[in-house]
Amino acid sequence: MTTKQALDAWFAARGWKAFKFQRAVWKAVAQGRSGLLHATTGAGKTYAVWLGALLAFASPPKRPGGKRPQAPPPLTVLWLTPMRALAADTLRALQQALDAAGAEMHPWSAGARSGDTGSAERSAQNQRLPTVLVTTPESLSLLLARADAREVLGTLRMVVVDEWHELLGNKRGVQVQLALARLRRWNDRLCVWGMSATLGNLEEAMRTLLGDEPGLLVQGEVPKKLVVDSLLPGRAEGFPWGGHLGLTMLPQVIEEIAASTTTLVFTNTRSQSEIWYQAMLEARPDWAGQIALHHGSLDRAVREWVELGLKNGELKAVVCTSSLDLGVDFLPVERVLQIGSPKGVARLLQRAGRSGHAPGRPSRVTLVPTHSIEMVEGAAARAAIAGGHIESRRSPEHPLDVLVQHMVTVALGGGFEPDALYDEVRNTAAYATLSRESWQWCLDFVSQGGASLAAYPDYRRAVPDAEGVWHVPDARLARRHRMNIGTIVSDASLSVQYLGGAKIGSVEEGFVARMKPGDCFLFGGRLLELVRIHDMTAWVRRASGKRSAVPRWNGGRMPLSSTLADAVVQQLALADEGRYETPELQCVRPLLEIQQRWSALPTPDTLLAEVHKSREGWHLFLYPFAGRPVHLGLANLVAWRVAQHQPRTFSIAVNDYGFELLSATEVDWPTLLPQVLVAGHDAEAQDAIAHDDERTALLHEVLASLNATELARRRFREIARVSGLIFQGYPGEKRSNKQLQASSSLFYEVFRKYDPANRLLQQAEAELLALELEIGRLRASLARMRAQRLVLRTLAKPTPFAFPLMVERFREKLSNENVADRIARMVQQFESAAAGH
Template sequence: MVREPVKTSNDKRGNAPEPACNQAPAKSSAATATATVDAMFASQGWKPFRFQRSAWRAYRNGESGLVHSATGTGKTLAVWMGPILQWLDQNPNREKWDAKRPPEARVLWITPLRALAQDTENALRQPIDALGLPWSLQSRTGDSSTSQKSRQLRRLPTALVTTPESLCLMLTHEKLHSAFAGLQAVVVDEWHELLGTKRGVQTELALARLRRLQPGLRVWGVSATLGNLDDAMESLLGPASADQGRLIQGYTKKKIQLESIIPKRIDRFPWSGHIGTRMVPQVAECLDEVNSALVFANTRSQTEIWYQSLLKHRPDWAGRIALHHGSLDGSVRRWVEDGLRDGSLKAVVCTSSLDLGVDFTAVDLVVQIGSPKGAARLLQRAGRSGHQPDAASRLVFVPTNAIELIELAAAQQAIADGALESRPLLSKPLDVLAQHVVTVAIGGGFDDKTLLNEVRSTASYQNLTNGEWRWILDFVVQGGASLHAYPEFHRVQRQGDRYQVTERRIATMHRMNIGTIVSDAAMKVKFLKGNTLGTAEESFLSKLNPGDKFLFAGRLVALVRVKDNFAYVRRAKGEPDSVPRWMGGRMPLSSELSRQLREKLHQAADGVLVGREMKSLKGLLELQQRWSRLPRVDELLIESIKTRGGYQLFVFPFEGRLVHEGMAALLAYRMTRRMKTTFTMACNDYGIVLQSPHRVDVAAAIDHGLFASEQLVADILESMNSTEMAKRQFRQIARVAGLIQQGYPGRQKSAGHLQASSNLFFDVFRQYDPDNMLLSQAEQEVLDLQLETDRMASALDRIENSTVVVTAPDRVTPLSFPLLVDKLRERVSSETLAQRIQRMQQQLEKAAGAE
């Protein structure tokens, strides 16, 4: 990989990619392409940055590569102007330009979210209009109209903005292959967001297919806030070409002002689960000081609640604040995005649906509700404001409990040290490959040896074995060893040396279900007489009775009835009975942030509190040290506390929720092999609690290998209901691999139907086809994705080389209190949880005050 050194410009204005240019350059056939583009920039008072010129030069030299630069520093134009400059080189005579006959397809721009497509299209159109180019530019996503998609099948525009799923759909149409063969470039936007996901693997396979159709294709990625750039380049360009790829570094360190709203009173016994809405007045004060802001929450449910809370606090903001998340209808999202652009909206409460893509120039403040769980995500969201390289991005952090202030301090240190999270790569997911093979079979068919070489040219499948490839072909041709008697699973037909899909029904169903995004079956939420509001998951709506009220799309609505995959609602008044819960909202603490968090506690143990956040927690940290201990980086803290509920073991590895879930089951399993007892458990991002009716000899358990990393996988599989976990994971794999279909638009199958079908396949395979590779994949994904066993093994190795400190406090400590609260959630009580917690806090504060 050829690395371009970081180069910046002294021009104070910088280069903001989005503002439109109203003056076209002088019409001169003698003007060089570079001079033409420079004139366009100058007309806006801009000057291209050196890293942008480096990208343009590399593109014109026929190179591929990756542009890595901080959010809001001009990455879009760094990759977009290369294809434009090349076309200007080839067409210097403006008099021959004909807007009625735009050039054929030249550039494919892949965006990770369809919600970004329109915004991206608008940003790309501005240089086209400013230069007066005769190019056509369109989008093609799930939100595009059927008529537009039909026109694009006849002729693609000069430049097309699309998503990985829509690109794969286009690959099933052989008539488009000639257009793809004429492409000059593919740009993959926000590559860091796709890297290490099945959608990223899907994109790798699609890029390999495009390279087969056009061997001279240039491929460029755009990325920010990424740690493993070498892996990113290899995945983007393929292992064979990664060394020749050009890595161009732009502004990797943008000016960022990170602030936090510190509560007037810090709870020395904090708890998680409440979402900090008591901080609404302080957030409203911050919003009052700015013209436009984005308020990020980590889940869609939080956005709904925060939007309503802000509106209740400031009813005069009705119409000036809005809501944005991926489950809202496309028309609602576009209205919000337009309001951000034209400055009519003061604030938008949003999720990661506004994390990515082209920035909104009006935004001058970002508010983060709760910990983003990673330094890179915090940096990404901060960059949504201050949309110029020389302008500072400002982010205000709102903790939802006191300990999150330590996370912010840790994130600030990680950013200062440049310790951004890496995205671990996926290795040959066979469900994605099976889907891709059917896609290629529909799009004209393939020769197995040629396609195998093409697949192996990707980073994800470079080590695909001949046996695995033969299994995939057998699976798509006759359903594998256990489904060969069922014709509906004979999706691909072999005709001589060619593999093709010949049945129209199979092709249609595959196109309807293409993609790797798997979630609970979604139903549209629609007013009984009016517009569609968006989608909610069937598992939530199925639990509601007619008349039940819930928050959705920033409104309080009541369910009227469910019919034909629509949930019909009406406006309601009063208080909501519930808030929708969507899957995929849980973000574990990153390994980099975990490391920095342990370092911050180590400093606190020495009495060193750096920054407002740590100083505000002085009382909490001193009490923790007095009653128990603040663990150092080379220590593992275990607190053994007797409560009315039994004997509690609180273990604090600070490794994140996913690791702790598996570790809790592992520790309980290992201890019960030595003594007869029963454990109940809970965990959070900081630690684990194990409750037993009997006292546990912790020292003896440690001596007998409690934290040993040997036999880790075997013990995990024994300690957990691994069969049930694998069965749940298999549902996603079966959907991606095409074993189960979600149905046609408007006639989607219920979640219960899909689950039953998936479970049936799982049981059949286990009984009659135990070597089925999709079963093995499900078991491995449980270990890698749900339990993070590699990270758990590293944590256990660290613990074995650390000093285990066991304390026996008389009462629950500040660190153990939130874990105890998490255990209480599982118990039934006549009191509300909040009331019980408040009473416990008062008792502990009284004990602390008595000292």
């Protein structure tokens, strides 16, 4: 029986029939072609690519006498996954097909290698890698840093990049691009396939993956029913604020879970998942052991227990974060609930695909609003999906910190010749336009740390030998580099561990640093009391009946995507025309009618601005619907431009829909606002605009309007870690966030003083603008705002859209109790006013 016959029999035994897109991939792989497979979650992407590899490569030559070799072939297929948690599940899926193909046909071996791989298995792999290896981008870079990297990886015939959409838009994706360029140099016939779901820019995504190589884009069009609906409250509050619905929706959520076999309850933050899990357990204590919590800060053993329970259908519900967004196959999951805004269409589709995770099974995701205006997002997301509007993701350009790390990696992995490596690097999308000057700067940086660090031997990380081949000259520096490969950068975390007992997980240092012994916090679904902090570990014990805090992890506030924001404004335009045709718009109609009566509703053609005078001062509310980071930049920019007329101090509040500026002194907004939206009044900025360089002018104004130095210093800390300026420590060595921050700040100040042209400083500023302030989106928002008709309303009272912005500002000043009391009084006043028209 041939491999094809064995796999056909396996499909038939399971009642499967190959889809057209699967056959297309099998044919392309057999022809040696590379490409990108795009299909919905659960459509069968894994078997499309994996069976293509088996059919193409899994027939070893016979030994003399007609016998087949018994030793597994060398490394042939490399399967890259963005998450360690996916490696084990992916390996199981690959092994099933491998077993079905018949070991007597091809004695392939399979294994996984990641940060979770045990020392014994890692040691065995160091002697001989399996035929197919499931690994992460970081572990691939470690393989490239082996002295025998070319010998070990030169046998590769195929590389598969799973969940490419998750890697594409960040530095880990750049790390993959550089690694693939190196592998192609060793084998110009290397077959590379990416797998992706929920992407808007497919052709660009494929070009980024394949570099200069031609490729085939395969669309997996499998009929699959998708249901997107909302769990609506009995009535919508007329004056909402972020999180005000929140746990008031708990009874309905409990009811939905009770009516389903297995449900995933997605939240956007780990803190939110802790709160919801605890609330569900208190509401249904009989569900203890049947519901679970899953997020990235929990210990690996806990996460694996939850994943196994889901796979076996033993859990009724799991409250989770993006830790379960990707590829793990949980067939028993029937329902997906999304608590709060999904923030993006692609994210909502990805999470919807966790239910009905098989061809032919329907997927359903139900939005649970935590804010009345979020109800509009449910209708907006459904319309965007129907229209095929999904967010695009693009590769970072020229991140030099990743490049210098890769250069040292390659120097360890056999060495490099500068001209040849430069040509290789320029075959990637991220560095296609890298200049010779930037390349020479990188060479200088890895050879001596740049102009200001030349006297220190620790920064002579790669130098040329007599033949012009660059190597790492010091075994200690080589060891340090291998220990710190990667681009995942987060604040230092502390282990959370029971006194004399098991580890529970980890929390960020900044949260625990504000606590004192005896304080309690919720973590892993348990109420814990802090006993002491020692050696970067928070030692705890069980607590009961005490008031608790909930850990706050960084990165919790994802911005609303442009695609979803535009869809929301389209829904508001329908409401403006009196077309309340969806359940969500019908539910939120009272709120929108108050907004329309007291002010106006934003539409694609209008920019709504509201002006209000209160005891606090003069308020401006503006609604660009551009997402929180852009609104932060816009608010600072508008305030800075206004201050050019007369010095003023503003308080700022932002959310995903708009921003508020509050001044204690009078501001003539009807006169000033149209002016400041067109352009600023800074002489240098105006001069730049006069010379057709409006982009430069905007950059100048944005940086001038912010504490750009402090923000850039924070970005530089991450760049310093990735580029190898800061050594994060050997395994088991604990270094606090304060130590790392102090080290990076020292480098930042030294470079500013003695090496102001340092390109890592320039990168810090560029990333600040691109990532934190989304300067491209800010520029597009300004252009759109200038094209819109300005609708400016003077308010007697704050509107339903203005109210949540006021609450954002209160939260910065008052305790939770004071905020709640203040909000309750305001809501009562405004609702009385609305009732009286």
